Amino acid sequence: MSEELAREIALWFIIPATLGIAVLLVAPFVKLFGTLLGVPQRRRRKQLAGLERVRVAARGRDLEIDWMRFKELSDGELRAALGKHGWRYVGEELGRKQWLLRFTYAPADAVGSDAHLRLREELAGATLGVDGTYLLDTERYADLELPEIKQAVNSAGWLVAGLEDGGSRPRLRLTRQGTTVLRGPGISFVQGDSPARLRKVPAVVARAAEIQRERGFDPLSSAEWNRVRERHRFWEKRFNRQVLLATFYTIVGGVLLAAFFATRKAEWDEGSTYVILGIPVVLLLLAGLASYKATRIRRRRQADIGDFLAAYQELDQLARRG
Known part of the structure; x- marks a missing residue:
C-alpha cells in the first residue's frame, strides 16, 4: 500500500471519528440544558394523536375532555x-381525579355563528403561558381577515409578539404590555400550564402561599415570572455563546489534529512538529475552557432562578395530579 493511499484512508476514518467525538462532547449540553426532546416529545405526539381520536369519535354537539389524560399538552395547545375543527371551549369542572374541559361544536361556517364574538370570547379567557405568550390559532376564524383579527x-x-406557521394561515403569538417574552432560536424554558390557570386549583393556591411564607416568593406571581424570564434570557444568551465556541473549537481542533497525524512526515524537524501540533491542541484546550464556562453559567443560573422554577413545577404537578 502506498503512503499516499494510507494517508487518504486515515483521513476517511479519523476525520469522521473526530467529528463524532465533537458531537458527543456537545450533545450532553444540548440534551441537558436545551429544549426537552425525545421521550417527552413522543408523549406529546402520542397524546395529540389520542386527542384527535377522541374528537373523531365524538357524537353530538357537546364534548368533554379529561385534561388528566393529556398531561403533556398545555391548555392552549389542547x-x-x-378549536381548528370547530370545537369551542365553554367551561371546565375540576374534581379530585378529573379536570374536565367542556366544548361545544360551533364551526365557523355554521348558521348563526359569529366569528367576532367567538374571537372576543377566546381573547377574554386567554392567559399567558410560562413563556409570556398565548398562541392564537387564526384558522379557527377563517371568515375573518388577518387585519380584522389583529384589530380585535x-x-x-x-x-402580537410574533407569527408562527400554522398551515394555511399563520398563528399569532400574543402577549401583554410589559411582559417579558421568551421566544426565538436557542431559547429553552420550563414547560407547564399557565400560572393563571393554576390559580384556579385550591390546593395549588394553598401550596403557593406556603412557599411564599417559607421562601419569600410567589411562584404564581406575574411580576416574579417576568423577573425569572428576564434572568433566564440573560443566562441563556451567555450559555449558548459558550456552547457555540466549544463546538467550533472542538470541530476545528479535531480536524486539524486528524490532518496532522494523517499527513505528518518523517523529515519534519522537532520544532516544526511542535508548532503544527500545538495549534489543534490549543484549540481543543479552548474547547474545554468554553465547556467549563458553560457548566459554570448553568450552575449560576440554577442558583439564580432554580428554586423558583422547581417550586412552579411542583405546583404544576400538584394540579395535574388533581
Whole structure:
C-alpha cells in the first residue's frame, strides 16, 4: 500500500471519528440544558394523536375532555387542537381525579355563528403561558381577515409578539404590555400550564402561599415570572455563546489534529512538529475552557432562578395530579 493511499484512508476514518467525538462532547449540553426532546416529545405526539381520536369519535354537539389524560399538552395547545375543527371551549369542572374541559361544536361556517364574538370570547379567557405568550390559532376564524383579527387582538389589550406557521394561515403569538417574552432560536424554558390557570386549583393556591411564607416568593406571581424570564434570557444568551465556541473549537481542533497525524512526515524537524501540533491542541484546550464556562453559567443560573422554577413545577404537578 502506498503512503499516499494510507494517508487518504486515515483521513476517511479519523476525520469522521473526530467529528463524532465533537458531537458527543456537545450533545450532553444540548440534551441537558436545551429544549426537552425525545421521550417527552413522543408523549406529546402520542397524546395529540389520542386527542384527535377522541374528537373523531365524538357524537353530538357537546364534548368533554379529561385534561388528566393529556398531561403533556398545555391548555392552549389542547384548545387550539380542538378549536381548528370547530370545537369551542365553554367551561371546565375540576374534581379530585378529573379536570374536565367542556366544548361545544360551533364551526365557523355554521348558521348563526359569529366569528367576532367567538374571537372576543377566546381573547377574554386567554392567559399567558410560562413563556409570556398565548398562541392564537387564526384558522379557527377563517371568515375573518388577518387585519380584522389583529384589530380585535389590540382592542382586547393584547399585543402580537410574533407569527408562527400554522398551515394555511399563520398563528399569532400574543402577549401583554410589559411582559417579558421568551421566544426565538436557542431559547429553552420550563414547560407547564399557565400560572393563571393554576390559580384556579385550591390546593395549588394553598401550596403557593406556603412557599411564599417559607421562601419569600410567589411562584404564581406575574411580576416574579417576568423577573425569572428576564434572568433566564440573560443566562441563556451567555450559555449558548459558550456552547457555540466549544463546538467550533472542538470541530476545528479535531480536524486539524486528524490532518496532522494523517499527513505528518518523517523529515519534519522537532520544532516544526511542535508548532503544527500545538495549534489543534490549543484549540481543543479552548474547547474545554468554553465547556467549563458553560457548566459554570448553568450552575449560576440554577442558583439564580432554580428554586423558583422547581417550586412552579411542583405546583404544576400538584394540579395535574388533581
